[in-house]
Amino acid sequence: MSELKLMKGNEALAEALIRVGADAYFGYPITPQSEVIEYLMTERPELRTGMVVLQAESEIAAINMVYGAASTGKKVLTSSSSPGISLKLEGISYLAGAELPAVIVNVVRGGPGLGTIQPSQADYFQSVKGGGHGDYKLYVLAPASVQEMADFVEDAFDIAFKYRAPVLILSDGVIGQMMEKVYLKEQVPRLTNEELIEKYGSWAVTGKTKGRERNIITSLDLQSEKMEARVRHLMKKYEQMEQEDMRYEKIQCDDAEYLIVAYGSSARISQKTVELARKKGIKVGLLRPITLFPYPKKPLMDLTPQLKGILSVELNAGQMIEDVQLSVEFKVPVAHFGRTGGVIHTPEEILEALQQKINNTWN
Amino acid sequence: MELIDIIRPENQVFCKTKLMTDIPLSYCPGCGHGTAHNIVMEVIDEMGIVEDTIGVAPVGCSVLAYDFMNIDITQAAHGRAPAVATAISRIWPEKYVFTYQGDGDLAAIGTGETIHACNRGENIVIVFVNNGIYGMTGGQMAPTTLPNMPSSTSPYGRDTTTMGFPLKMTELVANLPGVYFVSRQSVHTHKHARKAKKAIEKAFENTRLKKGLSFVEIVSNCNSGWKMTPIESNIWMEENMFPYFPLGDIKVDGILK
Ligand SMILES: Cc1ncc(C[n+]2csc(CCOP(=O)(O)OP(=O)(O)O)c2C)c(N)n1
Numbered sequence: 339m340s341e342l343k344l345m346k347g348n349e350a351l352a353e354a355l356i357r358v359g360a361d362a363y364f365g366y367p368i369t370p371q372s373e374v375i376e377y378l379m380t381e382r383p384e385l386r387t388g389m390v391v392l393q394a395e396s397e398i399a400a401i402n403m404v405y406g407a408a409s410t411g412k413k414v415l416t417s418s419s420s421p422g423i424s425l426k427l428e429g430i431s432y433l434a435g436a437e438l439p440a441v442i443v444n445v446v447r448g449g450p451g452l453g454t455i456q457p458s459q460a461d462y463f464q465s466v467k468g469g470g471h472g473d474y475k476l477y478v479l480a481p482a483s484v485q486e487m488a489d490f491v492e493d494a495f496d497i498a499f500k501y502r503a504p505v506l507i508l509s510d511g512v513i514g515q516m517m518e519k520v521y522l523k524e525q526v527p528r529l530t531n532e533e534l535i536e537k538y539g540s541w542a543v544t545g546k547t548k549g550r551e552r553n554i555i556t557s558l559d560l561q562s563e564k565m566e567a568r569v570r571h572l573m574k575k576y577e578q579m580e581q582e583d584m585r586y587e588k589i590q591c592d593d594a595e596y597l598i599v600a601y602g603s604s605a606r607i608s609q610k611t612v613e614l615a616r617k618k619g620i621k622v623g624l625l626r627p628i629t630l631f632p633y634p635k636k637p638l639m640d641l642t643p644q645l646k647g648i649l650s651v652e653l654n655a656g657q658m659i660e661d662v663q664l665s666v667e668f669k670v671p672v673a674h675f676g677r678t679g680g681v682i683h684t685p686e687e688i689l690e691a692l693q694q695k696i697n698n699t700w701n
Numbered sequence: 702m703e704l705i706d707i708i709r710p711e712n713q714v715f716c717k718t719k720l721m722t723d724i725p726l727s728y729c730p731g732c733g734h735g736t737a738h739n740i741v742m743e744v745i746d747e748m749g750i751v752e753d754t755i756g757v758a759p760v761g762c763s764v765l766a767y768d769f770m771n772i773d774i775t776q777a778a779h780g781r782a783p784a785v786a787t788a789i790s791r792i793w794p795e796k797y798v799f800t801y802q803g804d805g806d807l808a809a810i811g812t813g814e815t816i817h818a819c820n821r822g823e824n825i826v827i828v829f830v831n832n833g834i835y836g837m838t839g840g841q842m843a844p845t846t847l848p849n850m851p852s853s854t855s856p857y858g859r860d861t862t863t864m865g866f867p868l869k870m871t872e873l874v875a876n877l878p879g880v881y882f883v884s885r886q887s888v889h890t891h892k893h894a895r896k897a898k899k900a901i902e903k904a905f906e907n908t909r910l911k912k913g914l915s916f917v918e919i920v921s922n923c924n925s926g927w928k929m930t931p932i933e934s935n936i937w938m939e940e941n942m943f944p945y946f947p948l949g950d951i952k953v954d955g956i957l958k
């Protein structure tokens with residue numbers, strides 16, 4: 339049955355995971371996302387749907403459990419926060435190389451190092467520029483509300499299985515910890531083993547049944563030409579993602595002379611800035627990338643003729659700004675504004691930064 | 702009797718293991734990995750469980766096990782096979798899940814995954830091929846390298862004062878309550894190979910009975926890494942490896958011997 343509830347982002351994600359008919363969750367506690375595994379352990383999804391939940395001995399073990407489950411065609415997710423994601427990166431690279439569908443959630447905190455447990459967006463580079471080793475990309479979804487924490491679980495699995503590729507939900511401590519009302523969809527039954535074999539039997543390792551060749555999951559090709567072909571095949575997928583599955587949202591962009599580009603919690607905060615600026619007669623719009631890869635390059639480029647300046651607002655020292663600059667091919671001046679280290683910017687601070695740019699450099 | 706009568710299938714006393722593919726083994730001539738593969742595949746074939754078996758290959762010389770074993774296999778990151786197998790066995794409890802790992806994979810980089818999978822008593826089989834060295838990467842020191850044994854990263858021999866002692870991972874995991882069966886075998890003679898096969902049979906049987914984790918170590922040679930001929934390496938193994946890693950059952954039906 340569908341329901342309207344007041345929940346934390348992390349809990350909404352965990353509840354949505356049960357409801358989309360996921361088969362397994364593997365994780366290791368870390369603030370600010372421990373509610374995911376705590377919620378799952380309390381809810382006992384093994385009784386509700388038969389879903390497996392296991393607290394692993396480390397993030398490394400957890401991501402390799404994900405690799406194992408995904409090798410067999412099962413729907414599996416792991417969540418962590420920044421230092422834990424760093425540990426998972428080898429495994430994520432293996433998932434991409436072996437073409438396995440899986441969902442990874444990063445509820446980002448401030449870094450580098452042990453950093454802080456406060457919210458941050460400082461893992462942008464790590465998420466969209468590789469992170470792990472080798473030629474691969476992650477499809478990256480950036481939720482900006484508790485509702486999207488829930489909804490993106492389903493979207494992430496759809497993409498993961500469409501492309502047989504790992505998908506990252508890049509959240510942060512604000513979205514993970516805040517409470518909002520959330521509409522939860524009704525329970526989807528888990529695939530039976532027979533249904534799974536019917537759907538994914540051509541590649542998943544489920545036991546070599548009569549009448550088919552053995553299935554092998556690996557990311558290894560010792561011959562360089564074959565490895566190159568494997569990489570080219572991955573690149574084709576990423577091109578297809580760019581054409582078919584790039585997502586963004588535009589707010590008050592029609593008449594905008596200035597643009598804020600922001601994702602996740604920064605987009606939520608910047609929405610208020612747009613409101614405040616408009617009251618002062620400043621024509622500013624907001625473009626919110628929903629997917630950070632594929633990045634909304636074309637929508638940004640299309641706006642350039644009307645723009646005098648762009649402010650990239652991020653909870654970090656300036657990371658996404660590079661993608662904004664590349665998207666508009668430096669045709670419009672782009673500046674960065676953002677607090678970092680766990681400090682959260684206010685709508686007023688952003689407005690002040692915007693006004694300074696307008697008065698001092700963009701006119 | 703004509704030759705054609707003699708070579709009938711019913712007269713055959715020895716044949717290629719059915720579950721091994723026709724791909725030529727990539728192992729050095731004389732290496733124990735090939736025999737270890739054969740034994741595991743024979744057990745799976747004879748138990749008639751191929752349709753319900755999922756293998757996990759390591760990183761090491763046997764990374765290519767999936768080329769030779771004609772079963773469904775997933776190849777794990779270096780050392781992580783027990784975590785990979787844990788997930789598969791948890792979500793497919795009716796399946797036979799096994800890992801096949803070298804000593805670098807299982808007892809160095811994968812120590813954590815090994816101990817915790819054992820401690821949780823996962824219903825899986827771990828086949829641990831201990832050749833006292835890193836074969837794949839060219840003969841570097843392993844956690845199981847013997848005292849004073851030379852390797853490319855202990856060229857003057859393993860100095861235990863700075864490099865530690867050979868790790869007896871098998872004895873270590875035998876002490877964990879989740880582990881049901883632990884045996885140490887070798888495959889360098891027919892007699893030894895038969896015993897090793899019995900141990901592996903018992904291990905898979907334990908999976909069928911949902912008894913928890915079964916751990917079979919195979920002390921083996923790496924003639925290339927040890928820089929010996931195959932025969933020399935087997936003699937050296939008997940004289941040096943077996944005293945440190947004595948063969949036999951260590952834990953049976955959950956009880957330490
Ligand atoms: C993360 C990581 N570190 C190091 C390596 C390099 N490496 C590959 S195999 C191996 C050791 C293999 O030795 P062992 O497990 O004893 O297997 P053997 O080849 O002797 O059968 C190492 C260090 C790797 N592939 N991945």
Ligand code: SF4
Pocket residue numbers: 727728729731732733734762832836837922923924925926
């Ligand atoms: S290097 Fe050693 S372990 Fe590897 S195949 Fe050769 S003999 Fe066997």
